[in-house]
Amino acid sequence: MDPISLITHLIAATFRVATPILLAATGETYSERSGVLNLGIEGTMFFGAFIGFYVADQSGSLWLGLLIAIIGGLLAGLLMALLTVSLGVNQHVSGLSITLLLTGLSLFAFRLLYGNMPVPPNVEVFPLLTLFKGIPILGVISEQTILTYLTFLVVTPVAWFILYRTNYGLNIRSIGENPEAADAAGINVFAIRYSALAIGGALMAAGGATLSIGIAGSFTDQIISGRGWVAIAIVIFGNWNPVKVMWGSLIFGGTYALQLMLQAMGLKLPIPYETFLALPYIVTIIALVIAGRNASYPAALLKPYRRE
Amino acid sequence: MKPIKLGWRLVRTDTPPWWMTPSIPVLILIATFILTSGLILWAGANPFQAYYYLLIDPLTSRTGFLEVLVSATPLLLTGAAVTFAFSTGYFNIGAEGQLYAGAIAAAGLGMVMENFSPLLAIPIMIIGGFLAGMLWALIPAILKIRNGVDEVVTTLLSNSIMAYIVSAILNGPWRNPQSGWPQSPDIAEAAHFFKLFPRARVHFGFIVALVVAAILWFILTRTSFGMKMRAVGMGKPAAEFAGIGVKKTILISALVSGGIAGIAGVSEVAGIQYHLIGALSAGYGYTGIIVATLGSLNAIGVVLAAFFFGLVNVGAQSLSGALRVPIFLSNIIQATMLMMALGMFLLKRYRIRRS
Numbered sequence: 280m281d282p283i284s285l286i287t288h289l290i291a292a293t294f295r296v297a298t299p300i301l302l303a304a305t306g307e308t309y310s311e312r313s314g315v316l317n318l319g320i321e322g323t324m325f326f327g328a329f330i331g332f333y334v335a336d337q338s339g340s341l342w343l344g345l346l347i348a349i350i351g352g353l354l355a356g357l358l359m360a361l362l363t364v365s366l367g368v369n370q371h372v373s374g375l376s377i378t379l380l381l382t383g384l385s386l387f388a389f390r391l392l393y394g395n396m397p398v399p400p401n402v403e404v405f406p407l408l409t410l411f412k413g414i415p416i417l418g419v420i421s422e423q424t425i426l427t428y429l430t431f432l433v434v435t436p437v438a439w440f441i442l443y444r445t446n447y448g449l450n451i452r453s454i455g456e457n458p459e460a461a462d463a464a465g466i467n468v469f470a471i472r473y474s475a476l477a478i479g480g481a482l483m484a485a486g487g488a489t490l491s492i493g494i495a496g497s498f499t500d501q502i503i504s505g506r507g508w509v510a511i512a513i514v515i516f517g518n519w520n521p522v523k524v525m526w527g528s529l530i531f532g533g534t535y536a537l538q539l540m541l542q543a544m545g546l547k548l549p550i551p552y553e554t555f556l557a558l559p560y561i562v563t564i565i566a567l568v569i570a571g572r573n574a575s576y577p578a579a580l581l582k583p584y585r586r587e
Numbered sequence: 588m589k590p591i592k593l594g595w596r597l598v599r600t601d602t603p604p605w606w607m608t609p610s611i612p613v614l615i616l617i618a619t620f621i622l623t624s625g626l627i628l629w630a631g632a633n634p635f636q637a638y639y640y641l642l643i644d645p646l647t648s649r650t651g652f653l654e655v656l657v658s659a660t661p662l663l664l665t666g667a668a669v670t671f672a673f674s675t676g677y678f679n680i681g682a683e684g685q686l687y688a689g690a691i692a693a694a695g696l697g698m699v700m701e702n703f704s705p706l707l708a709i710p711i712m713i714i715g716g717f718l719a720g721m722l723w724a725l726i727p728a729i730l731k732i733r734n735g736v737d738e739v740v741t742t743l744l745s746n747s748i749m750a751y752i753v754s755a756i757l758n759g760p761w762r763n764p765q766s767g768w769p770q771s772p773d774i775a776e777a778a779h780f781f782k783l784f785p786r787a788r789v790h791f792g793f794i795v796a797l798v799v800a801a802i803l804w805f806i807l808t809r810t811s812f813g814m815k816m817r818a819v820g821m822g823k824p825a826a827e828f829a830g831i832g833v834k835k836t837i838l839i840s841a842l843v844s845g846g847i848a849g850i851a852g853v854s855e856v857a858g859i860q861y862h863l864i865g866a867l868s869a870g871y872g873y874t875g876i877i878v879a880t881l882g883s884l885n886a887i888g889v890v891l892a893a894f895f896f897g898l899v900n901v902g903a904q905s906l907s908g909a910l911r912v913p914i915f916l917s918n919i920i921q922a923t924m925l926m927m928a929l930g931m932f933l934l935k936r937y938r939i940r941r942s
Contacts, residue, residue, distance in 0.1 A: 316739065318680075368929040371678055371739050372880050375873055376925040383918025384626075390913035391630055508747050515740060551755035560744040564726075567736045581739065 287419045289536055294420070295494065297532030298427045299324070299486040304510040304517070304524045305438050306482030310356070312442060312519055313475035314455040314579035315363050318374025320483050321507030322381035323355045327484025328491040329385035332498040333392060336402050341492050345426075348488035349481045355381060356480020360473040367583035378507070386500060399497040426493045431525065434482070438521035451475050455577035458584040468584050483507070512563035519577060531559045615927045622923050623916065632910040640909050641902035641920075651901060653787040659897030660789075660858070661686075661868065663796035664851035665875025666882060666889040667803045668720075672844035673884055674807060676820040677837050681727060681742030682848040683872025684749035688723035689716030689849025691756065693856040694863035697774025708778040712853050713795065720849020721842045723749065728841035732834045738841070746872065753865055761863065771863040780858035792854030797890075799847055804886030816840055848872060877925045883932070896921060 303324055310317040317323075327348040335344030355377060362373040393400055405424035411417045442448035450471050453461040458468045490506075491498045509531060517524035538555035541548060624634035645651035665682045672679035679685075692715040700708040727741035757769035764772065780791035807813040818826040819836045827833050855867050878896060882888030903917035 318743070362926065362929060366930055366933055368933070369880075371680060372876060372925070373929065375680075375876055376922045376929070379870075379873070379877070379918055380922035380926070383915045383922060386915040387626060387630075387913045387919060390915065505747050505750070508743060511740065512744055551759055553751035553755040553758075557748045557751040560748045564730070564736075564741055564744060567741065568730055568734050576737070581737075 283416070284419075285540070287416050289533070289540060291420045291422060292536035292539070293529060293532040294423055294427050294431070295532070296535045297528040298423075298430050298493070299489040300506055300510055300513065300531055301430055301525055301528035302434060302486035302489060303483045303507060304513045304528055305434055305521055306352075306356075306479040306486065307510050307514045308438065308442075308479075308517075308519055308521055308524055309451065309475045309482070310359075310479035311514060311580055312455045312577055313451045313472045314458060314577050314582065314584070315359070315472060315476055316370050316374065316511075316580055317356070317359055317377075317476065317479060317483075318371050318511070319355060319359050319377030319381070319480070320374070320510055321503060321505070322378030323352050323480050323483040324487035324490070324507050324510075325378075325503045326355060326381040326385050327352050327487030328502045329389055329487075329498055330484070331488025332402065332491040333388070335492045336400060341402070341405055344492050345485065345488050348484045352480040352482070352484020352487075353477045354480070355484065356476040356478070357473065359480065360476040363583060364469055364472045364476070367585050370581050370583070389498060399499050401496050402492060404496045405493050424493050426489050430489075435521050435525045442521060447471075452577075454584075455579055458579050458582075462584075472584075483510075486510070509559055512559050516559075516563045516566050534558055611928075611931050615924055615931055618927045619920060619923045622927075623920055626916065626919065627912055630910070630912040630916075632906075632912050637906055637910055637912055637916075640906040641899060641916075644905050644909075645898055645901040650787065651905070653784060653789045654901045655894065655897045656789045656793050657787075657859070657897075658900040659893045660793045660796050661851045661855055661871040662874055662878050662893040662896050663800055663890060664792075664854060665848055665871045666878030666893050667796075667799050667886070668844045668847035668851065669875045669879035670807075670882065670884050670886070670889050671803060671847060672840050673879055674813075674820050675816045675837050675840040676823070677728070677731070677841050677844070678739045679724065679727075679742050679841060679844050680739055680876065681724060681745045681845070681872070682851075682875045683868060683870065684742075684746040685720040685723050685845040685848035686852040686855075686868050686872050687749045687753050688719040688845075688852065690852030690856045690863055690867050691753065692716045692719035692849065693778075693853040694761070694771045694774060697778035697857060697861075698772055699775075700778050701775040703775070703777050705777045705779075705781070708775065709780065709791070709857070712778055712857055713850060716849040716853030717846040718849070720852065721846040723849070724841055724845020728838055728845075731841070732838055750865075753863070757863065757865060763862075769865060773862045774857065778857055779861060780854065788859065790854075790858035792858040795850060795854060796893075799850065800886050800890050803847075803889070807886060812836075812839075848875070851875075874921065877921060881925060881928050 303320055307317060307320055330351045331344040331348035334347040335341045359373060359377055362368045363370050405426055407422045407424060408428065409422055411421045442452060450461065450466050454466060454468045454471050462468050487503060490502055495502060513524055513527035513531060517527040534555045538552050542552055620638060627634045627637045645655050665686060668682050669679060693712045696712050696715045700711065723745065727738050727745060730736040730741055731738045757771060761771040763770050783789050783791065783793065815831045815836050818829060818831055819833050823833050851871060856863060860867060874896065878889055878892040882892040899917045899920055903914045906912050906916065907914040
């Protein structure tokens with residue numbers, strides 16, 4: 280393949296890989312902006328991948344699969360809210376328990392519904408749109424599913440708009456910074472955190488469903504394999520700003536796609552290909568160190584709010 | 588306009604009724620049973636029969652009971668590791684990665700100790716695994732103390748980095764020359780943890796885990812350092828005011844925690860697998876967080892929780908064999924119990940009022 284077409288395919292793959300991560304990371308942005316670190320993200324994505332696949336497979340409708348996955352994620356977000364907002368339990372322990380619960384639940388249900396199949400069952404994934412068919416470069420890059428278009432052109436701009444240009448977004452950010460002051464100003468801390476976590480969970484599950492019914496066409500126990508943790512890293516790297524989170528997702532998508540391409544080409548590299556995969560985590564930790572105490576963490580992150 | 592109130596308000600009580608503490612585990616178990624019985628019915632089994640296989644059947648045979656100890660061993664160690672860190676309020680989510688750091692050390696040392704006596708090889712591996720786990724815990728700990736970087740995120744991310752390091756090692760220098768599989772060459776015979784009983788998998792790592800738990804208990808309850816740890820855990824400014832070296836205490840607790848998690852990796856390599864594989868740990872580092880939380884951060888509680896989880900793991904195997912209930916029920920039960928416990932611990936300290 281000539282270099283131009285290699286790069287074009289790399290860019291196309293970057294968007295494809297970045298889509299589920301961006302959805303989940305945007306969900307995590309809503310949660311963390313409201314002051315709750317949701318480590319249930321990995322399990323919620325897994326759950327979304329499972330539900331989306333199952334419903335799509337049974338009903339024959341990919342959209343119905345996506346919708347039910349989103350509802351499932353919303354419920355997962357509400358469960359997280361019940362634990363961390365109403366009960367004021369440790370956020371990381373609650374999040375990990377949700378990840379454990381939803382992973383177990385998905386695998387349990389999958390085994391019951393499909394048995395122990397040697398080859399995983401398949402669904403036809405969302406078709407690729409060919410908006411600029413025949414046009415060089417743009418033709419290949421624009422060959423994405425509708426989910427990728429929706430994510431980059433709707434979900435991210437809307438998230439930015441909500442967080443920075445609406446009253447609701449201002450409320451989310453202020454309870455993430457100083458819940459006491461927000462409460463005193465008449466903002467309902469509990470209701471806003473519940474809603475932010477619900478939106479967050481819905482987006483995480485949509486991210487998972489994008490993997491199963493937008494990319495893979497199947498559901499396996501390895502389908503998420505740490506992408507939730509990548510999303511957590513990207514949210515920090517993107518400074519809790521949906522637009523920067525989008526850039527972060529694209530950088531991750533790019534390194535991931537590059538690594539896949541190099542492996543597929545059978546190139547012998549002086550460094551193991553895992554270096555590329557570990558890069559997002561290392562970069563995030565370095566970014567945290569550089570920002571140091573000035574990292575613009577939502578100030579109330581990890582702190583339960585309780586009215587005395 | 589009056590805002591709409593959601594949920595309840597918790598009002599602190601200093602005097603929980605006397606029957607609260609002993610009845611909490613029972614309540615948790617009953618609630619978990621009720622919540623999971625729907626799933627068991629869906630799988631076509633009788634919930635009572637299913638819970639018999641889960642909680643009783645493994646204890647009725649010698650093999651079953653000893654398997655519970657095998658399953659409890661890594662959880663005892665990671666539970667102890669997490670407890671050590673959480674006690675000072677250092678939230679080490681990185682036990683999973685530290686476990687693998689210890690496992691790499693154990694596999695690396697174990698491979699080259701062919702001519703060693705087991706009396707030498709085994710302590711070398713345990714110390715090596717402890718140091719490796721400590722080393723892997725060092726970076727987040729230093730970043731926390733020197734740069735104020737939140738440890739929850741750094742330790743969590745370090746798990747993923749470690750997973751890729753293990754993968755790189757197993758696909759690179761240590762790829763098994765005979766099979767070509769991503770698994771390291773076997774460790775030397777001398778480095779194997781000996782079996783405690785004939786015809787059973789339970790190994791020396793179990794003794795190590797019990798000793799670690801005993802040391803944990805001793806440090807936390809019987810030494811001035813343990814008191815300092817708890818003081819720091821309860822509130823850094825107050826501890827500082829009382830003249831406790833807060834940073835030093837946190838650093839030590841973080842490093843020892845990583846070291847103990849490293850021993851869990853040694854124990855799985857030297858006691859069970861005899862080589863390093865990518866799937867060495869079934870999320871033991873994360874389960875350790877649950878074990879520590881359910882054990883309410885004290886050594887005896889951790890031991891009980893680890894045994895209980897070991898029991899559920901083995902029980903889930905016999906359950907899936909006998910009644911065809913998928914084995915993943917054990918994860919669901921563990922998560923449900925944790926959530927119930929988190930709620931109940933609060934009930935103990937608070938009364939619920941409508942807000």
